[in-house]
Amino acid sequence: MEAPNHSYLTTSFGIRRLLCCLALLFAFTTTTGCDDQDTGTKKTQEVFFEVTYINNAWGHQFKGFLIDKNGKIQTFDNPTQWIIADPQDGLTMQQFVENLAKTKESSVQVSVGELEQYAAKIGSLGNANFSKPVPVSVDGGITTYTAYQLSADRQRYLPVLLMQTGDLEIHNLNPAAQETAVWLAGLAEKVY
Structure with a gap:
């Protein structure tokens, strides 16, 4: 039996054909990889909203909730050593795990379909366009509505402010952010 002849790889035409095939294969796998990475990020993201x-006017009040990947609402009320997300740097995955350990599950939950509907909007949100801060009250405290974008390459949850109400009101002008903020405000009424 004679050894196969691979001389076509050494010709100029053969090398070009091989390089074209590799380039097409690379282009296809990188495009597919991005889709898989986005899907993987959604599957591995532990928390989507907060x-x-x-209110520090009459003693320290600090409470709220997180919505996890299963639609469970995890509440907190004056937890010790809560790690607040830096607006630019966010939170590491480990910091989020530490915060989640200080929560308790609410009886209010979000359906998987509803969570997917709002989580799908997170990629289109941004921290670029906000209304001007408007003073509304004094000593009433501040409520913030936040979405988290998981930056897989940085391994961090990056906060996106959707809306802030209370003493000083600020609104994210992105329509998806406004819709999501209204949804979260409705959930807050159910939880509290």
Whole structure:
């Protein structure tokens, strides 16, 4: 039996054909990889949303809830050593795990379909366009409505402010952010 002849790889035409095939294969797998990575991020993201109320006017009040990947609402009320997300740097995955350990599950839950509907909007949100801060009250505290984008390459949850109400009101002008903020405000009424 004679050894196969691979001389076509050494010709200029054969090398070009091989490089074209490799380039097409690379282009296809990178495009597919992005889709898989996005799907993987959604599957591995532990927390999608947070609502927080803070008031230091008459003692320290700090409470709120997180919505996890299963639609469970995890509440907190004056937890010790809660790690607040830095607006630019966010939270590491480990920091979120530490925060989740200080929560308790609410009887209110979000259906998987509803969670998927709002979680799908997170990728289109941004921290670019906000209304001007408007002072509304004094000593009433501040409630923030936040979505989290998981940056897989940085291994961090990056906060996106959707809305802030209370003493100083700020609104994210992105329509998806506004819709999501209204939804979270409705959930907050059910939880509290």
